[in-house]
Amino acid sequence: xxxxxxxxxxxxxxxxxxxxxxxxALLTGIGALATRALRPLETAIAGLVLIAxxxxxxxxxxxxxxxxxxxx
Amino acid sequence: MEFFDNLAVGFGxxxxxxxxxxxxxxxxxxxxxxxxxxxxxIATIAMLLPLTFHLEPVxxxxxxxxxxxxxxxxxSTTAILVNLPGETSSVVTCIDGHQMARQGRAGxxxxxxxxxxxxxxSISTALLAGFAPPLAxxxxxxxxxxxxxxxxxxxxxAVVLAHGSVVKAVAMIVLGLLVGLVGSDGNTGGTRxxxxxRELTDGIDVAxxxxxxxxxxEIIANLARPAEERSLVAQKxxxxxxxxxxxxxxxxxxxxxxxxxxxxxxxxxxGATLSSFAxxxxxxxxxxxxxxxxxxxxxxxxxxxxxxxAGAQTSFIPMLTLGIPGNAVMALMIGALTxxxxxxxxxxxxxxxxxxxxxxxxxWIGNLMLVIINLPLIGIWxxxxxxxxxxxxxxxxxxxxxxxxTVGNSAxxxxxAAFFGVVGFILxxxxxxxxxxxxxxxxxxxxxxxxxxxxxxxxxxxMIFVQRPISLGLLIAAALLLxxxxxxxxxxxxxxxx
Numbered sequence: 263x264x265x266x267x268x269x270x271x272x273x274x275x276x277x278x279x280x281x282x283x284x285x286x287a288l289l290t291g292i293g294a295l296a297t298r299a300l301r302p303l304e305t306a307i308a309g310l311v312l313i314a315x316x317x318x319x320x321x322x323x324x325x326x327x328x329x330x331x332x333x334x
Numbered sequence: 335m336e337f338f339d340n341l342a343v344g345f346g347x348x349x350x351x352x353x354x355x356x357x358x359x360x361x362x363x364x365x366x367x368x369x370x371x372x373x374x375x376i377a378t379i380a381m382l383l384p385l386t387f388h389l390e391p392v393x394x395x396x397x398x399x400x401x402x403x404x405x406x407x408x409x410s411t412t413a414i415l416v417n418l419p420g421e422t423s424s425v426v427t428c429i430d431g432h433q434m435a436r437q438g439r440a441g442x443x444x445x446x447x448x449x450x451x452x453x454x455x456s457i458s459t460a461l462l463a464g465f466a467p468p469l470a471x472x473x474x475x476x477x478x479x480x481x482x483x484x485x486x487x488x489x490x491x492a493v494v495l496a497h498g499s500v501v502k503a504v505a506m507i508v509l510g511l512l513v514g515l516v517g518s519d520g521n522t523g524g525t526r527x528x529x530x531x532r533e534l535t536d537g538i539d540v541a542x543x544x545x546x547x548x549x550x551x552e553i554i555a556n557l558a559r560p561a562e563e564r565s566l567v568a569q570k571x572x573x574x575x576x577x578x579x580x581x582x583x584x585x586x587x588x589x590x591x592x593x594x595x596x597x598x599x600x601x602x603x604x605g606a607t608l609s610s611f612a613x614x615x616x617x618x619x620x621x622x623x624x625x626x627x628x629x630x631x632x633x634x635x636x637x638x639x640x641x642x643x644a645g646a647q648t649s650f651i652p653m654l655t656l657g658i659p660g661n662a663v664m665a666l667m668i669g670a671l672t673x674x675x676x677x678x679x680x681x682x683x684x685x686x687x688x689x690x691x692x693x694x695x696x697x698w699i700g701n702l703m704l705v706i707i708n709l710p711l712i713g714i715w716x717x718x719x720x721x722x723x724x725x726x727x728x729x730x731x732x733x734x735x736x737x738x739x740t741v742g743n744s745a746x747x748x749x750x751a752a753f754f755g756v757v758g759f760i761l762x763x764x765x766x767x768x769x770x771x772x773x774x775x776x777x778x779x780x781x782x783x784x785x786x787x788x789x790x791x792x793x794x795x796x797m798i799f800v801q802r803p804i805s806l807g808l809l810i811a812a813a814l815l816l817x818x819x820x821x822x823x824x825x826x827x828x829x830x831x832x
Binding site for chain 1: 553554557724725727732734735739743746748751752755756
């Protein structure tokens, strides 16, 4: 319960400053701690798939204005 | 005939390639989330709500509606094959559907469920087309006092028809009303319940609340549960077509289920879930051999599946004609309309005939698509059930996050959703159904506005609610409903059904 919530909170705090890619990485990384069934390699793959999916659906497909990379 | 002209307009809108595409996407997504346990139509519609802003209003509604009724089809697949309800509305389908699958008749059970759903969907869409225009006419004569009384009746009916304990349902609705008050007072501009948090002054968006309660809350609840044993019926589904005996047994059940579902769908607090439970109870009662139920009776699949689809379609009637949501999904539909600046209410039908009739026509087309999506392609959906939840929940969590964020490009909303996720989890632990909370949340501000307007018309005299005949009638109906729940005999019955 804690890690799902914390993962979402981390996503909320990072999306505007760190951008979509890092925010998703944080969300999957922290969120994956919720279950012992997920192996680290699986988590990494899931994270990459999710980044690719969200980028193609939300940024390319729907043209939403979400920051993608951190603002330097 | 005006009716056929209207239908022609509707099919003209619904048959454009773009809208056909959106109906298809909606039906596919609906089936997908219907098949997958752990994510329901409320959370999905809430997640996709912000995206509809980029679409034509009618396309957005067509897609969202497709998700809602598509989930009713998909939910039965999981119920029959895995003995897990994909949706709450297919809980009772598990009982006999899974037994049929165990007896090697999974194909017949799936076919009966799809055909029953299609039949019920067609009939109830016709009912929607037939009854909505006269109802909207009546609605146009309603003033603020009538609306207030109607919504009061709606909330009370939602309590009476809610699943489980009455006290908990009341608590959920009142909690929803309170959360609905957060933000600026519409008349004075003063802030209420904002605790000096700047982000709360605009109030809470319905999508944020719904994603938090249903999306995030559901994830936490699923992870907290020990991993369930899925008894997937593994054998190949060979025979799809039901036997003649099946048909003979199930057609009266389908008719009864459709009728019951259509009626219950219109009632506030009704809709798909209630309809399926009630239809199963009714079938068991009228059956000459009730002992067959629970052992693979085909009526036990046909009745709830037709009822949940009928209930899903007819619950659009009060939303489209009066602008009053009867359940949480309709509350989100209202949200989708307001995103586009469309004021929900009886004027929709006269001012935007394309929107209304296009939706009605698309519902029938969508139902037809769903039969095709569900029967020949059943193998694909079965494969999908093998995807472990540990991959799914990350994706669902991410879509929850992005969905909430895009409502208003606000990171604060995501934090709020995380908060409501924890609230939703606690409510589920306490056996409180969070759906009435969404209803209270959406109806609260509407009721307040109409109450204030009515008081202004009457210069502060509350007697206006009993002096107007329609308003008085609605209030009497509300009082009668309350009386009914209080009667011990009916209370016993109610507990039996739910």
